[in-house]
Amino acid sequence: MRRVAVIGVGVTRFGKHDRSSAELFAEAARDAIIDAEIEPRAIQALYYGNVTGGESERQLHMGPLAATILGLPTVPSTRFENACATSHAAFRHAVMEIGAGVSDVVLVGGAERILHVPTDHATEFFAYCSDAAYEQPTGLTFPGVFALIARAHMEKYGTTEEQMAHVAVKNHRHGLHNPKAQFQKEISLETVLKSAYVADPLKLLDCCPFTDGGAAVILASEEVARRHRRPIWVLGTHAATDTMFMHEKRDLARVPATERAAAGAYRQAGRGPGDVDVVELHDCFTIAEIVATEGLGFFEPGTGGMAAEKGWTSVGGKIPVNPSGGLKAKGHPIGATGAAQIAEIVTQLRGEAGPRQVEGARTGLTHTLGGNTATVLVSLFGCD
Amino acid sequence: MTDDVVTLQRFFAEVRAGRLTGIRCRECGELTIPPKELCAACGKRAWDTVPLKGDGTISSYTVIRVAPRGHTGETPYAVAVVQLSEGVSLLGRVVEVPLESLRVGLAVRFRPLVVGEQTMVGFGPA
Numbered sequence: 001m002r003r004v005a006v007i008g009v010g011v012t013r014f015g016k017h018d019r020s021s022a023e024l025f026a027e028a029a030r031d032a033i034i035d036a037e038i039e040p041r042a043i044q045a046l047y048y049g050n051v052t053g054g055e056s057e058r059q060l061h062m063g064p065l066a067a068t069i070l071g072l073p074t075v076p077s078t079r080f081e082n083a084c085a086t087s088h089a090a091f092r093h094a095v096m097e098i099g100a101g102v103s104d105v106v107l108v109g110g111a112e113r114i115l116h117v118p119t120d121h122a123t124e125f126f127a128y129c130s131d132a133a134y135e136q137p138t139g140l141t142f143p144g145v146f147a148l149i150a151r152a153h154m155e156k157y158g159t160t161e162e163q164m165a166h167v168a169v170k171n172h173r174h175g176l177h178n179p180k181a182q183f184q185k186e187i188s189l190e191t192v193l194k195s196a197y198v199a200d201p202l203k204l205l206d207c208c209p210f211t212d213g214g215a216a217v218i219l220a221s222e223e224v225a226r227r228h229r230r231p232i233w234v235l236g237t238h239a240a241t242d243t244m245f246m247h248e249k250r251d252l253a254r255v256p257a258t259e260r261a262a263a264g265a266y267r268q269a270g271r272g273p274g275d276v277d278v279v280e281l282h283d284c285f286t287i288a289e290i291v292a293t294e295g296l297g298f299f300e301p302g303t304g305g306m307a308a309e310k311g312w313t314s315v316g317g318k319i320p321v322n323p324s325g326g327l328k329a330k331g332h333p334i335g336a337t338g339a340a341q342i343a344e345i346v347t348q349l350r351g352e353a354g355p356r357q358v359e360g361a362r363t364g365l366t367h368t369l370g371g372n373t374a375t376v377l378v379s380l381f382g383c384d
Numbered sequence: 385m386t387d388d389v390v391t392l393q394r395f396f397a398e399v400r401a402g403r404l405t406g407i408r409c410r411e412c413g414e415l416t417i418p419p420k421e422l423c424a425a426c427g428k429r430a431w432d433t434v435p436l437k438g439d440g441t442i443s444s445y446t447v448i449r450v451a452p453r454g455h456t457g458e459t460p461y462a463v464a465v466v467q468l469s470e471g472v473s474l475l476g477r478v479v480e481v482p483l484e485s486l487r488v489g490l491a492v493r494f495r496p497l498v499v500g501e502q503t504m505v506g507f508g509p510a
Binding site: 120144 | 424449452453455472503505
């Protein structure tokens with residue numbers, strides 16, 4: 001496969017917006033085109049991610065809509081949906097399109113708009129990412145899915161609610177330095193621990209927020225990327241799927257799809273967990289970050305809670321995790337998240353992350369989890 | 385090949401009647417919850433229908449306090465993954481167990497929960 005690089009990134013402010021998801025994506029894509037220093041007409045395909053548009057915006061056929069609003073109405077456009085891993089899945093397919101020699105420049109990303117609907121509707125739409133026959137009728141929510149994982153992790157390894165709270169405190173501290181983040185304020189351990197239960201043992205401040213926002217990246221073949229000031233190379237990208245049914249997960253304290261996606265991406269890149277300098281991973285809930293740091297090989301299974309407590313995942317720690325503030329503080333527009341994580345790692349590897357820069361970062365990793373842990377993508381990035 | 389297919393519709397019709405149904409692969413012995421076209425363990429299609437007794441223990445649980453549309457009047461309510469005595473698990477609403485008594489390892493027993501058109505797997509005290 002041909003080498004592929006990221007040459008442009010763009011992310012909207014995350015939070016509440018009064019524009020459609022396609023408009024939000026177009027804003028991010030415009031910034032990515034400017035960042036890539038390319039002519040818009042150089043783009044040969046659009047891989048667009050969105051999850052709830054059919055429900056929250058009464059809008060399907062979103063690929064061509066996004067392309068039309070961006071001002072590229074004739075670019076071949078396709079919409080991807082893989083729950084919260086949507087735009088990371090779109091990214092992997094865009095990498096393959098360039099890698100296979102079909103195109104030289106591809107725009108990929110996504111957007112979500114959800115804050116205009118009532119919370120119970122948004123909670124219902126997100127629950128559509130769980131099985132409709134066995135799971136939705138029980139009233140299981142997404143916090144509920146991760147509460148089942150948290151309870152199993154606590155039971156098996158002795159992980160505590162306080163250790164989970166450390167993840168929230170750390171990501172809010174990181175988000176303070178991200179001007180695009182939905183929350184730019186620190187929170188104390190006590191505030192997290194005193195917040196109300198949403199799905200025991202997860203509390204409100206263990207959960208990422210609902211978010212509107214868009215993110216875009218521009219991918220290029222090596223020949224095109226060499227003309228760019230600072231190409232960031234895709235070293236590996238791998239997708240893993242696991243059973244959709246919560247009742248078939250053999251060990252709720254682990255996420256096998258993370259372990260398999262990581263193994264595939266490390267193998268492609270010829271790197272291992274010890275080579276990674278900076279990570280953006282899927283902290284939709286605090287327990288999700290703990291389990292991901294274990295599944296990605298940074299810590300042994302069962303020790304992710306302790307690692308969070310000891311500060312090993314802070315910027316300046318052993319393995320800086322979520323310098324952007326993560327989904328927790330930056331926000332989680334589910335169709336945009338994968339691309340936004342990639343945008344952060346590209347910014348970090350260029351050395352352009354300002355006050356949240358991980359000094360000397362040369363290899364970065366993104367991890368995006370979809371829904372009830374049935375979809376996970378992991379990608380590795382490096383600079384020249 | 386078998387024509388004895390347990391569809392979702394049939395599984396939940398059985399649930400309404402108070403029965404849980406698994407399927408077992410004649411080729412490799414894998415027991416699973418329907419519907420499945422091929423056996424994920426061996427790739428064959430040779431299913432036998434197996435009644436499940438409905439007794440099991442909680443392997444994880446949560447208490448939902450912020451609910452999706454359609455369930456907001458029901459909070460707080462418990463949802464658990466229950467490992468049945470045959471080895472397979474099912475997710476279900478837990479009823480008639482005080483929320484503060486919930487714990488991993490608690491013995492429970494299947495009961496059908498029917499609300500209007502909607503049927504779900506439920507579990508109550510063993």
